[in-house]
Amino acid sequence: MDLNAQIALLKRGCVSLVSEAELAQKLSSGRTLRVKLGVDPTSADLHLGHAVVLTRLRRFPDLGHPAVLIIGDFTAQVGDPSGRDSTRPTLTASEVAANAKTYQDQAFKILDPKKTELRFNSEWLTPFMRERLLETLKRHTVQQLLSREDFKSRLADNSPLTLLEILYPLLQGYDSVAVKADIELGGNDQLTNLLMGRKMQVDAGQEAQVALTEALLIGLDGVKKMSKSYGNAIALNDPPNEMFGKVMKVSDELMLTYYELLTDADVASVRAGHPMKMKKELARTLVARFHGESVGADALAYFENTFSKKELPTDLRVVVMPAGLTLSEIIARSAGAKSRGEARRLISQGGVKIDGVKVLADDAFREPAAFVLQMGKHQFVKIEVTAS
16 A cells, blocks of 8 residues: 555544654555554443544554553542543542453454554553653743643633642643654544643653544534543443444434544545445444454344344344333333333333333333333343233
8 A cells, every 4th residue: 555545544533643744654654653642441332433543543453553551440449631621520530440451352352362462551641650750840830731622711711620630631741751652643633632741751751642533422412522421422331232233323414424433434435335235234344343244244234134124123022010000100110211210201202112012101001911012122121011
């Protein structure tokens, strides 16, 4: 692949690149580059938003440049303030260790472990805090650290901003010094941290890394960035049929962004295709990536049989309920809604069917009964009401 084609592939869907000329120089140098991505294991699950930057990282080993995946077991206990309007909850060392294990397992669904150097930043940040922090602080001003827009907003709102959060960019920046990164990837809310890494490398006598940032993937609500806390995420560990169904909820317009950021497909060809066909192919592709090709095909068949051909699933979950519960209570207990209030709204909006018939009343089931309950478009369960 020639240089221009490499740059086009590596730039696909990126938001910021500092700078393209430096990237071209590094790629044409003939040496093996070290491409860094740092992730703080602040929760147990990765979602498709994380998969965006992991997908780009995977492209570099395909071009002969190994990936350096840094698990931020030290920085996770500090909490990255990027894009935050409040302080992140503090995690214990044991919580971070447990999350780090699940992060590795999920990240290697995308990355090739044989082409990935896995590091933990406690390896160098623990001695850094003891031996080099004071010298580093002399090189950076309070004005420089507080010039970030997220810090400005929190100060203006009188929202607490801890000294550890202010130091976070220095800690992430030192990661780049420690692994001698040539290129660093991150979400677009990470740009300030990546640029800090460039400055700290120059201070350490290294060549400045290229900073390449990603768009933040919009979640299922079509408004906010994908986040588990917003309830709009598609987790990498979601069951196959659930993952497929969630992808099918993405709008036609947002589907094009998912194709661009999560696949290597030609977006112009996708745009020219039928939206439903293209969306099914996107869902199949993503399920296959995280669960296997045959599972992806099975999820497509399940979706088409259940929703396109109006056939009921053959492996319905059976839930036994006592008599006397209302429909909204049954829905909430069946995990079809997070609360009775949400279940009642689903009923009033026509999103609940019993044996294929829409139900609008939140009545109680006082006698033994058995029926198929459909909650929304993609959730089916067999309910057995028993005598109390």
